[in-house]
Each structure stands twice: as C-alpha cells, then as structure tokens.
Amino acid sequence: MAHPFNLVETPLSLTYGIVFAALILLYVAKISSFKQRCLDRIPTIGGPSYPVFSYIGAFRFVRGAKALVQQGYSRYRGGVFKIARPDRWLVVVTGSKLMEEFRTAPDDVLSFVEATNDTLAISYTLGPNIRENEYHIGIIRGQLTRNLGYAFDGMHDEVVAAFGDEIRPQGNEWVAVPALDAMSVVVCRASNRAFVGLPLCRKREYVDLCIGFTIDVALGAFIINMFPTFLRPLVGSILTRVPKAIKKGVEHLGPVIEDRIEKMQENGKDWAQKPKDMITWLIEEAQGEERSVRNWALRILTVNFAAIHTSSTSFTHALFHLAANPQFIQPLREEVEDIVNKEGWSRASLQKMRRIDSFLKESMRYNGMGCLSMTRKALKPFTFSDGTVIPPGVYVNAAQTATHHDEEYYADPDVFDGLRFAEEEGQNMKHHLISTANDYVPFGHGKHACPGRFFAANTMKTMLAHLVLTYDVKMENEGVRPPDRWFGPASGPNATAKVLFRKRQL
Template identity: 30%
Template sequence: MAANATMAADLKLPDLFRGEYETRLISTVAITLVVLIWGYVQFLAGPNLSKFPHAGKAPGWFGMGLAAAKRDFLANGPKILNEGYRKYKNGSFVIQTLNVPRIVLNAKYVEEINRTVPEDHLSMADGLRERLLSSQTNLDVVFGSPLHIDVCKAPLTQNLHKLIAPINEEAGYWLSQRIPGKMEVKAYDLIVRIISATASRMLGGTTISRNPEWLETAAAYSMDVVSVAVKLRPYPAFMRPLIAPWLEGTKTLDRHLKTTKKCFSPIFKERLAAIESGVDLGQDKPVDMVQWMAEGARGADRDIEVLSHNMLFLALAGVHTSSATTIHALFDLCANPEYIGPIREEIQSVTAEHGWTLSAIAGMKRLDSFMKESQRLNQAVLMTFNRKVVKPVRLSDGTTLPKGAYITLPSDSVARDPDIYADPDHFDGFRFYEKRMSSKTEANRHQFATVGPESLAFGQGKQACPGRFFAGVQIKAVIANILINYNIAFPEGQTARPKNIHKGGLVRPDPRQKLVFTPRS
C-alpha cells in the first residue's frame, strides 16, 4: 500500500498526458471547440427571428437548448404546432423543427404572397435542399433546374386524359398479380408497390412499370433519402460531407441511381435520337415522362445522369405521399364501411357510362370527397409551403420576413380549425361532396386537388404541387379497382383504424396494419 502511494505521489501530472492520452485529449478538445465555434457562428449568422413569438421549447441563448428543442418537436410536433396555432392564430410564430427554426405564417398571408411577392424572393428549391440535405443525397443536380417542375405543370397536366386508361390498366394488372385470391396483407407493402407501378406507367410506359428492379427502387427510394437526411442532420453542416460517404444509406442511394440509369438510359437515348433526327411520330409519339423530359431538356439537362436523377426525384415526390394518401383512405373505408356501397355504385355508374376517361374521373365525386376528407385528417406532413426567404419580404401589415429565414404554413392545424370546418375532428366522408352539391358556385370547389387558404395539403399558390392532378387520378384508379374487384376489411375483431405514427413534422400510416382482401367475383 505504501509503495503504491509512493508511486502515485511520484507520478507527475505531465506523465498522464503523454503518447496516446495526449493525442486523444487534444483531438477531443479540438473537435469540441470547432463544433462550439461553428454553432456560435451559425447562431450569430442566422436570421433574427426574435420579433416572432415562439411555440414549444426555444433554443435559448446561443442555441444552448437547441438539442432539447429538437427532441421536444420530434416527440410532440403536432401538439406544439396546434397549440401555437391556437395561441397566435391571428399572427405568425416560430417553431423549432428537427432542422431549422421556421416562421409559421397565418394562412391569411397566402393570397397576398401569391399576388404581390415576386417569385425570386421565396425559394421552393432552397426549402427542399434544406429539408432533404440535397448536397449529401445527390439531389442538387435536380434542384439546379426547373425541368421536373416544368414538365409536371405543362405536358403532364395537358396529357392527363390520355393517361387515365393506362393507369387504370396498370392498377388492375398489379392488383390481380399480388392478390389473386382471398388474402390478408400489409396495406403499406401492397399499396407502395401498386402506386410505384402506376406512377412508373406514366414515367416510361410498360417497359418501366413491369420492370421489377426499377419498381423496387421506386418503392424504396423516398424512405432511403429521408433515412440518410435524418442520420446526417444532427451533425454540423461542415461535417456532413465528411460523414455521408461512410453511411450505408449513401451507398444505397448510389445503387438506386445506378439502377435508374440502367433502366432509363436506353429509353432516353432512343427518344433523344428520334428528336434530334426530326422524325414526326404523330399519333405514335409516346405519352410519358421520358418523352416530355427528352423534349424539354436543354443544355446540361440532356445528360443521361441528370435525366435519370429527375426520374428518381419524381419517384420520391410522388410514390410516398400518394401511397400514404391511398392507405389512409383504405383505413378510413374499413373503419367506416357504410361509405363503401355508395362509392362503389358511383364508380360503376360513371365508368359504365364514360369508360375510363376524364369524364368518369370527374364523375367520381363521392370518392373525391372521401379522399379529401381522409387527407384532411391524415396529412403526410404537418406543414406545407416550405420556402427559404432569399430576399427580405415586407407584408402589408408590417410583418417582415428576414432574408435567410424559412417559412411554412400550418396545414394540419388549418385542417382541424373549428372556425373553418364544422366538427373538425369528426370524419365525414361526404363533407366536401355535400358542399359541392349545395350550389352551382360551389360545384367546382372543394375538390381533392383544390388548393386555397382552407386547403393547404398540396401547398399553395403558383408553386403548389404540380403533380396533384395526376395524383388524384392515380389514387382514384387504385381505390376504384380495389372496390370494384374486392371486399376489404380489417382483420376479424378490429373495427377502428390504427393510430398514425408521428415523428416531428411527418405523419405516416401504420406500416404494420393488415387488411383482408376478398375477391368479389
């Protein structure tokens, strides 16, 4: 004991920090200082949001409480947003999300922004870059060009009537392949693949929609992008490029791009060559996204890798949200089976009269209403219209949106506002059908794809989701095929729909929920 005490006394302090101990200590201190300095600089460099009230936990002085505020939002996102909406209903407030603080605007500003704020003041692309960490998820190449937006706004919408029959055919084909008889299946696994197939029919015809390798990529890609972004988000921005290459998820995204190029390159090369040759295909010209991309691409956008990236992004943008909306509607049909009969009869009536045409789709008013009500109560995200303020914006009441700030609209809170919707927490499948039938002026309002201050699920204004009309057709085709060909129900003993899964600002249907499909023929 005495010898040990003597040795301890003789051991000088510098001896403790020699060799590997010294190296580890210096490295740890250096990294800690760099992160703290970076956080301090970011805090000072960020936009000044102090004039806006804060909902939920605030980051505090110099962001010392930032981690706690993010954890609070992750666990209690809907509660924080809805409490902020009720408390500051006539104004705007700030909410700390998992990535950045956002100014949650009152919906009253929507029309003013659409009417008076120049498009170059608010950037949708920068908002997406921040949410998806595009530099690390290989999406910068897409956001650097408006090609994907332009083709969705113009040729996709203009040719929608030509896509209805093919989409219906694709939905029927894959349902018969996957559910040949009475089966109990996980709704998520089934619908994600059906939606992937119907979307792929629009992207590149049956060459793409019947390609199993591509369909697996289309079904998985959106969640894989989100997974990489979630894993990288806790790290400071300057560290993400160093960490991303080592993530297995990043390697998975690279494999998705490789698969996409393999599947789409031959088709793009063939279409680009035909366009360059000047051959007029007339009525034989393909009606799909590959053709519209090939015709609309200019300069660097004509690169096969860029075009392939655009196809991946369209899968990301469309498959996940359309799948979730379809699944929610099926859950609501099973929880409220009294709606199945009237909706099925309407589908059979309009398709018997018009076939699978735009007139038939427009005639599915009860189904349209049911989809919109289901979406109202089960939105894919709590907030929409996510933009970055590129240039300062001053609104008519004096509210100033500072450069560098991120803005959003409280879509979920608006959808549950009793001043807008009577008995808002009650599911009324024909709520919007009855509104449309109430008068001629209301006949063309309250549709699934309609946007406005009271309906924010698809965003708002000139930059509202350009693919929402296609999404409406696609979801109707899938649900209609299911109702015509199958009886659907929850497993025996279950009557209530499962609770949604909330993580921060995201809302998902329960992927574990099974449905029983029984062929009607």
C-alpha cells in the same frame, strides 16, 4: 521591428486585409443582431428561446410536433409563433389574412425552392443538376398534365393489373395485406405506366428500385442535415445510398432511353408511334449536359420520388379510413357503377365521380402528411401586416393539421366524413380534390402548389374506384383505424398495419 498595432509601419496589403476582416465581422454581428431581435419579438412555443436552452423546445418538437403546433395555433390564432428545431427556428403562420400574405410573398423574399433544397439536401442527394435545373417540373406541369386523358387507359389497365398481382383473395376468404407496401407498388406501377411504359413499369426490380429510391433520398437528407455544412459534401458521398440507386437506374432505364433516341432519330420528331411519356418529353426538353443517359435516368427517379411517396401515403390513409368505416363503401360503389355503366372508364367519367373525389379529399384534410406545409426560406426580411418581421435564414410554414381541424373552416372538423365535399355536378371547384386554398393545404397553395397534383388525383381516384368495385375491405381490428406514425412534423400511415381484402360479394 514594427509594433503589431502600428498601421503606419504595417504593409499596405495587410492593413487592407485587417480592415476588410473587421468590416466582415461587423456586418455579421449586425446581421446576427438583426435576426435575433426579429426572432425575440416572435412568441415561442415549446420551451425557452435563449441560446442552448432552446434545445429543450427542439427535443419536444421531435417528440411531439403536432401537439406543439396545435398549442401555438390555439394561443396565437391569426398571428405567428416560433418553434425550435435542433438546427433552426421555424415560424408558423396562422389565420387567413396572414396566410394570404405568406402565399403571395415574392420568391426572392420567401423561397419555396431554397427551402426544398435545404430540407432534402438536394445538392448532395439528387445532385447539383437537379438543384439548378428543374426542367422536369415544367414537364410535369405541362406535358404530363395535358396528356392525362391520353394516358388514362394505360393507367387504368395498370391499376387493375397491379391490384390483381398484389391482392389475391381466394374464393370468399379474407386475405390480410400489408397496406402501405401494397399500395406503394400499385402507385409505382400506375405512375410508371405514364413515365416509362410497358414492360419496364411491371419489372419488379425496377419497381423496388423506384420505391427504395424514395426512402434513400429521404434518409440521406436526414443524415446529411445532421452534420455541419462544411461536412455535408463528404457525408453525402459516403453515407447515402443514392449514388448506387442512380447506377441501378441507369441499368434499367439506359436501354429504353437509348432505344427511344434511336427511333426518334430514324423516324423524325413527330413519328406516328412516338410514345407520349416522361422519357420522350425529357429527351425532347433536355439541353447541354443534361443530354446523357445518367441524367435522364436521374430525372425519372426524381419524378418517381415526388410521385410515389405522396400518393402512396395519401392513398393508404384513405384505405384505412374506408376499411375502418365500411358504411362508405356502398355509396362510393353505387356512384362508380352508375357512371361506368353509362360511360365506361375514361378520364371524363372519372371526373364525374364526386364521391370518390370527396373521400380522398376528406382523407387528405383529416390526415395530411404532417402538421406543417408550404415551407419557405426567408432570403430577405419579410414584414407581415401585423408588424412581424421574418429575418433572412428563417423558415416559415403553414399550420396544416391545426388549420384542417379548425371549426371555423370545417363543421365537426374532428369527425371523418367521406362525403363532406361531394357537391352536385357544377358546384364550385373549391370542393374538388385538386383545389387548394388558405384552409386546405395538403398540396400547398399559390403558385408553388404541387404541379403533379392533377396526375396524383387521377391515379388515386382510379385506384379507389377500382377498389370499391372489386373488393370488400375491413381492418384486422374491425372498425379501428391504426394510429398514424409521427416523427417531428412529418406523419404517415402505420407501416405495418394490414387491411383485409376479399372478392366483392354480390
């Protein structure tokens, strides 16, 4: 009998297997050691960085991420620091110099796509087709943005109709409206006027589906990411509501899609009445297995996921600021009246409403959607100019809230000034809502800045302009803005707070 360690007498295939396994273990150990050495050199905020003990910092991060990031930003300003999460380390970048290096890093080194895929567990929520083929992003960046002027009349019409359905004050009486719920419906209807058109954009069951889908994906990703990688496919198929939502999406969108295909086949590629909407563009761009009703319906729901949550959250923040600071209503109202009386409602006239633009931009600066932004996943080692090395597998972020409240970049940064960016016409574009910079990152910054921000800005500016012309607003507790809700690094407007509306008093 061969001795177990006698390689001479051991079968050759087994020998190769043992050697190969040993090499793999050595490689893993080397990589792990390199990763740990790199992380050890990055200062830690929130607790110890030792194995197991790092969960102390992870617990603090879940309870108070905003305060931890601010602490790190103040202590290591112009550098980097790290914070533990239950499942990973986060590295936070501060200062204009390192931010510039961060935003210009190659995609194959610091990946926005891989970070998003992991955060939203896209393989198990939206599915592998969305993960591997993002052709809808090109449509948002291209066709949708180019057709904002064409789509404006319909969007404005839908904003007016949606506000009228959601807010119904009688006479001179104030009516209390759950702000986030109502604004989510207005955003959804206005967005889907451009995505799928009438009458589906007004169908309540479809609106509820689109809003619910946003919650389903976010909740599903949270649940899935709590489990080890090998269990995630099973968890994704059992514990999330996304598959049921997609099935309902097919029920609503299927007849519209099939009718559109039939008309395109009958009338040719460039028929005169062809709608310029997301359905048309998806049908025209889809290739191979993407050409199915289910996949098109999933794309529509995915675009809604991107549009509804961000815009409804951002607009509700702005609404709270307006209702708590009614001194801004009159200057906004005067600007809108002056421009509309001269030029009517159009995208061109909307672009001239600098105060409206400024108010929304200041709200997004002041609140944002969390204390971190621009998440990237390191696929290869990345070295900053200060010598800091980011090892593969680590997530890198910008310190959004701390940067936006830094007095080096903004005068009186902790004061809300709705007219802060209201420059005269012709001033630098950097003051506009859609513009991004190293010190303004609600939409991200660089080549991966939100491609839908032009559409989102159009929607929110139309909503705010209509609101100030049509209603008076105030908080239930006058002058007091409800506190934001935080969970880990993410924040949102108070979901139960109500705003009081009444018909505008002339």
